Amino acid sequence: xxxxxxxxxxxxxxxxxxxxxxxxxxxxxxxxxxxxxxxxxxxxxxxxxxxxxxxxxxxxxxxxxxxxxxxxxxxxxxxxxxxxxxxxxxxxxxxxxxxxxxxxxxxxxxxxxxxxxxxxxxxxxxxxxxxxxxxxxxxxxxxxxxxxxxxxxxxxxxxxxxxxxxxx
Numbered sequence: 113x114x115x116x117x118x119x120x121x122x123x124x125x126x127x128x129x130x131x132x133x134x135x136x137x138x139x140x141x142x143x144x145x146x147x148x149x150x151x152x153x154x155x156x157x158x159x160x161x162x163x164x165x166x167x168x169x170x171x172x173x174x175x176x177x178x179x180x181x182x183x184x185x186x187x188x189x190x191x192x193x194x195x196x197x198x199x200x201x202x203x204x205x206x207x208x209x210x211x212x213x214x215x216x217x218x219x220x221x222x223x224x225x226x227x228x229x230x231x232x233x234x235x236x237x238x239x240x241x242x243x244x245x246x247x248x249x250x251x252x253x254x255x256x257x258x259x260x261x262x263x264x265x266x267x268x269x270x271x272x273x274x275x276x277x278x279x280x
Contacts, residue, residue: 171200
């Protein structure tokens with residue numbers, strides 16, 4: 113996974129990611145307003161493969177899963193931060209969006225190219241030949257993310273189990 117880094121600050125809340133006044137809209141419309149209060153050009157300029165980088169408490173606020181869904185809809189491939197709100201982190205992982213805890217997230221510069229190595233637990237910054245480590249994800253979460261999130265992962269497991277127990 114590779115793209116540009118969008119660097120935000122601390123305490124990015126779910127209302128900034130999915131503003132409440134747009135919650136009744138379909139996800140494509142809601143996503144057009146993602147981060148408009150913090151980074152007004154984000155939704156129009158973000159590209160598939162880009163990575164959002166936050167500081168402390170990324171995703172604080174309400175439990176709306178649309179916050180993570182809007183990022184995923186816009187093509188964001190991962191969110192890197194020093195820490196996450198627990199509910200946001202679970203929602204993102206369940207939707208197939210990796211959330212990577214990185215103590216050195218502050219070293220990443222806005223707009224620089226960033227490559228995410230989920231299995232290796234590292235972020236590669238090729239323009240300055242730097243590598244930043246993040247807390248590795250457990251194998252079960254890597255598998256869930258590879259399957260596209262919780263629902264596709266469970267569908268895959270149930271299909272395999274059904275095949276295993278099918279009459280012969």
